[in-house]
Amino acid sequence: MTAKHKATVLIVDDDQGHRTILLALINGWGYKAAGADDGTKAVTLAREKPFDLILMDVRMADMGGIEALKEIKAYNPSIPILIMTAYSNVESAVEAIKAGAYDYLTKPLDFDVLRLTMERALEHVSLKAENQELRQRLVSSFDPKNIVGRSEAMRRLMETVAMVAPSEATVLITGQSGTGKELIAKAIHFNSPRKNGPLVTVNCAALSETLLESELFGHEKGAFTGADKRREGRFMQANKGTIFLDEIGEISSAMQAKLLRVIQEREIQRVGSDNALRVDVRIVAATNRDLKAEVEAGRFRQDLYYRLNVMTLTVPPLRDRGEDVPLLAMHFLHKFAEANRKVAKGFTPQAMDMLLKYDWPGNVRELENAVERAVVLMPGDFVTEKELPLSVNQEKAHEEQNANQLIERGPAEILPLEAVEREAILAALEVTGGNKTEAAKQLGITRKTLLAKLQR
Numbered sequence: 001m002t003a004k005h006k007a008t009v010l011i012v013d014d015d016q017g018h019r020t021i022l023l024a025l026i027n028g029w030g031y032k033a034a035g036a037d038d039g040t041k042a043v044t045l046a047r048e049k050p051f052d053l054i055l056m057d058v059r060m061a062d063m064g065g066i067e068a069l070k071e072i073k074a075y076n077p078s079i080p081i082l083i084m085t086a087y088s089n090v091e092s093a094v095e096a097i098k099a100g101a102y103d104y105l106t107k108p109l110d111f112d113v114l115r116l117t118m119e120r121a122l123e124h125v126s127l128k129a130e131n132q133e134l135r136q137r138l139v140s141s142f143d144p145k146n147i148v149g150r151s152e153a154m155r156r157l158m159e160t161v162a163m164v165a166p167s168e169a170t171v172l173i174t175g176q177s178g179t180g181k182e183l184i185a186k187a188i189h190f191n192s193p194r195k196n197g198p199l200v201t202v203n204c205a206a207l208s209e210t211l212l213e214s215e216l217f218g219h220e221k222g223a224f225t226g227a228d229k230r231r232e233g234r235f236m237q238a239n240k241g242t243i244f245l246d247e248i249g250e251i252s253s254a255m256q257a258k259l260l261r262v263i264q265e266r267e268i269q270r271v272g273s274d275n276a277l278r279v280d281v282r283i284v285a286a287t288n289r290d291l292k293a294e295v296e297a298g299r300f301r302q303d304l305y306y307r308l309n310v311m312t313l314t315v316p317p318l319r320d321r322g323e324d325v326p327l328l329a330m331h332f333l334h335k336f337a338e339a340n341r342k343v344a345k346g347f348t349p350q351a352m353d354m355l356l357k358y359d360w361p362g363n364v365r366e367l368e369n370a371v372e373r374a375v376v377l378m379p380g381d382f383v384t385e386k387e388l389p390l391s392v393n394q395e396k397a398h399e400e401q402n403a404n405q406l407i408e409r410g411p412a413e414i415l416p417l418e419a420v421e422r423e424a425i426l427a428a429l430e431v432t433g434g435n436k437t438e439a440a441k442q443l444g445i446t447r448k449t450l451l452a453k454l455q456r
């Protein structure tokens with residue numbers, strides 16, 4: 001830890017004399033130390049305050065050190081815990097390491113060793129955090145320049161994003177499917193003070209009610225059939241970061257009630273547990289439904305709607321921002337050309353015209369897919385109208401439709417046999433210039449039969 005931030009240390013020991021010495025010593029080394037005299041208090045304190053390091057005695061009257069360690073690790077897996085144990089009790093040290101302790105120290109403590117071990121533990125954590133941050137930057141494709149758009153609507157939207165991102169406010173993102181709601185959610189997270197924390201995405205529509213509850217809040221071992229281990233929920237994973245609840249309009253009314261509680265109390269309960277756990281998350285939700293209409297129809301709780309709706313961002317459909325189409329098309333062209341190792345210089349004027357005329361019901365995602373397909377198909381350096389899907393290439397679609405209609409007309413349209421016969425005879429007479437013998441030959445009947453039919 002650097003000088004700009006004094007690392008905080010929690011000392012857990014039921015021996016008051018020992019605790020006092022450690023407090024004085026550790027504060028003297030430039031840390032900010034606090035004490036707890038048993039495991040239960042340690043768990044409570046660690047839950048209230050995010051300590052950087054915990055120093056924990058094993059044998060304590062109330063809750064033992066290892067049990068406390070497990071409790072703390074369960075909701076804060078990254079906190080380093082150093083165990084202090086008597087030399088005669090090294091088995092407990094092994095058990096502690098297995099349960100996730102960073103290291104152990106034997107008593108009586110060698111203070112130089114203690115100091116070094118503490119420094120190492122803190123450095124380890126900050127390195128790990130840095131790595132995580134780096135990894136996250138690589139994994140997330142988010143970068144403001146990846147959000148393409150020069151239209152008035154997009155510019156205004158990005159201004160609002162810049163305004164709400166730094167706050168803690170819950171944000172609701174609405175917009176049709178494929179408009180870029182998830183991208184906006186990422187923009188909010190990575191422009192917020194929580195950007196170094198996790199961004200956890202949950203698609204609420206993808207899971208059944210029971211699964212969604214345990215996915216979001218976690219469950220205890222044995223909470224239901226198949227729950228053979230305790231499981232951390234997505235809310236806890238998002239601690240100190242942002243949770244993105246996608247397709248929020250799809251959740252059941254029971255889940256709506258549970259979610260409302262989390263938003264109000266910032267506490268969650270694992271399935272199968274009565275304990276409330278504090279969680280520090282920012283909530284961003286998205287839906288392609290009109291939530292207000294859902295509220296009016298009685299399908300969505302009004303109180304939850306108000307909680308979510310603190311800040312609403314609406315991503316406009318692509319057809320309302322036509323000037324973004326060429327920009328987005330070029331953006332995706334470069335992206336997929338690179339991915340497919342192809343040279344792609346642009347679109348022919350006819351192809352671009354079609355992109356501009358089309359109304360994009362599937363929005364940016366549909367455009368992205370159309371361009372990806374075109375890049376794969378294109379033989380030259382430019383995307384032509386031939387590589388565009390039928391939905392976009394209306395002319396080609398019409399031609400094909402006509403062709404299909406011609407093929408379909410015969411079997412589809414049923415005429416009485418007599419009429420068909422009449423048409424055939426007239427056609428034969430026409431092509432043969434009225435020559436009955438020739439006409440009969442072409443029709444595959446005798447001249448006599450033809451004459452009889454003509455009579456009729």
Ligand SMILES: Nc1ncnc2c1ncn2[C@@H]1O[C@H](COP(=O)(O)OP(=O)(O)OP(=O)(O)O)[C@@H](O)[C@H]1O
Nearest residue numbers: 146147148149176177178179180181182183364365
């Ligand atoms: N302005 C933009 N600039 C660049 N890429 C974009 C933009 N908007 C959307 N995209 C891309 O379009 C695709 C769809 O966007 P996204 O998944 O964010 O949409 P969505 O609104 O969440 O859709 P759905 O409602 O279907 O989940 C993604 O690949 C995204 O990267």
Ligand SMILES: [Mg+2]
Nearest residue numbers: 178181182246
């Ligand atoms: Mg989405």
